[in-house]
Amino acid sequence: MKELLSKIKAFFCGKNAHAKNAVRYFLIVVAFLMFLFFSNDFDLINIQQSAIVMAIGIDKEEEGFSITSQIAVPSASSSQGEKGSKTVNVVTKGKTVAQALEKVNEKTGWYPKLVFCRLLVLGESATQENVFDCLEYFLRDEYITDGCLLAACDGKAEELLSTQTPIDASGALAIEKVLSNHAERVGASLPNTLRLFAASYFGEAKSGFLPLVKAEPLSPQEQGQGGGSESSSSGQTGQSGQNGEKSGGQSGQESQPEKVFSASETTLFVDGKRIGKLSKEESFLYALVKNQLRLASYTLPYGQETYTMTIKRSSPSVKLEVGKEAKLTVELALTAGVADASQAKDLPDTADEGDFPKPLLQEASKKLEEDIRALFEKCRALGFDLFDAIDKLQKYENEHFEDKKDTLLQEVGLSVKVAVRGIR
């Protein structure tokens, strides 16, 4: 003890011959503590006590929020002959989202870890009022990334996340598949993230969109073929607990019809409230103008037949000009080829210079122009800024912004030009 005191004294006073060593000891202690400082959590991450939340479903109720947390449960795969990891849906309620999430810990003893949460699903009730009543917590919270996928659903988010699917043991992972980058690239869905949705909400137009996730039942034949392998590790038993709260393991004891997910429809939001939705075809058109699609499939009737084209590349451009009248110009350059027809065709007929492609491409161009105009008018009537006209007004025609921002959407004219270039 005396030696230690003399070393401390030496360090501060510098008169001791061992002062140099004291500094070294001090540096070692500092280095060790800095290591702890930068990599703490040694004692706090305990896999047995942590709930790795993969997805969260949010439903609004009269007295607050109902949160469904889909939690991954690590388990030894060989123990019961199960494949894949188990998931558990824990339903908790609270006056606020944070309170409801906190109850996961109260009910299960698991501390909910949101760092791996990649999906938020809003139930229909949550989208009837400002969705940011539900989302504010996730925007503020530093432990969940706002890069997570955000989606809406009809009905309850709890039911959607509890859906048994042959695609994956976890409903959340199966939903993420239909909202993947690939699905976005081929125009199959219009995924959105919390960050981008919130950015559009806080923007001038206050318009945003979310993919509408649906669980679609498989036919009995399909269920027979695909449902066997992982069904034992999916599904929610839905045991009732106190206060109407439920927590259920994925026991697989109850047989529920298996479903697959789709996100081909899109919900529209203005001021954070759901104001309408786009059908599958309309969503595809929106994707065509919004994103640069690759290898997208487009089917159209022509004559007595139906043709499917593969859009190998789409290059959209939307410009706003404000003169005496405001005008939006949508230009869409597509490179597409005929992939198939409802009746067999000779190969030369569907080739680049064959009989069919040219008039078919013209027909496609004409139909796309009409459909895009109709889509725009539908959204205009809903007050939804489909082509970000207000955003463009602010960025590129800022001198007119204050005068026009409130009336632009109703006044703006639309010109659509679709050029389809054929390619095999």
Added chain:
Amino acid sequence: MIKDYKLPAVNTRQLCFLIAFLFPIARFLEAPRLLASAAKGDLLIPALLSLLLQGASIAAFLFLSYKTDKTLFQLIENALGKWVAKAVYFLLTAYYLFAAVLPLLDLEKFSYAAFFDTAPTTFSFAPFFLLSAFLCTKNFKAVGRSADLCLFLFLLPFAGILLMSIGSGDFSSLLPVFSEPFKSSLKAVAVTKPHFADGALLLPLLGSYKYEKGAAKKAGVAFAVSVLFTLLFLAFFYSVYTTLSPREHYAFAKIAQYFPALAVVGRIDLILVYLLSIVYLFYACLPLQLAVDCFCKAVNLEKKGLYSAVLHIGLFVFVLFFNSRYDAVYALYSQYLYPLFFLFADLLPLLFPLLLIKKKTKAGTK
């Protein structure tokens, strides 16, 4: 007579690194959010205005170091007397302590949010005080060495973070330039002044830094690099968060997280964030080092250890009590106390060259 310390020189390279790699970090944590709150997409304009003011302070420092080898204390003492010099050094001590508060609270909050998944213990931040207390016992050589280290600690992570965030950004969100009233830009300059007050951090280095031939050019390039890094970072930040920018704390820890590969390999961007955090550690220590040095010179103390220890115990207690009043402290600084930063970081460095004129007149009368 105050003892004339033999201060080891901070060389030109280290000075340049200090300007180019250490000072920009102050603007990467909370300043982007504050700038975006006040000036929205025009956040680059107030940042540029603040940086130009800082450039003037750096130029004044270089001018002084070119003209004289004396320390600031000696310069004031020769021109205005010992007691004035002591008073100025007490004031500078108070200012550096005052200027250290925000980086300290920022670093504490940031490290808890970025590096801990759950509630950290109160003492998790204590190692910072140990490191800082140790650095404060050292002379300005430690500042120069910190600057040397920052070259590698800053450049690689900075480039990495920008590269990872480039795909997530929409740079058109910065348009149109000058869309906000100029008043908003001036307000942004005021509220972010504590983050752009590095001009004052060089003053005590006077006498420790020996002006070398061509140093002004090199420092000019370093300053230009510092401006470029700052503006580039702010542009990336706003392009990623656009309308969400005013809500986003801890900018440099976040903007790279949307890099697609991270969904597969995990948050490897945090390695880069760790490295930049070390640079921020050095930055947060700097005003404390200067405060200890100024105080010791003012009271003619040779050994800094005791004062450093007392100061850091006090700071630890301060952080314990005030970390829960983070927003109140921020509001106090950005709404009421920011003129002090203008006074010490911009005006004072520009006034010190006048001491040389006075000295000449005195000499002339003799």
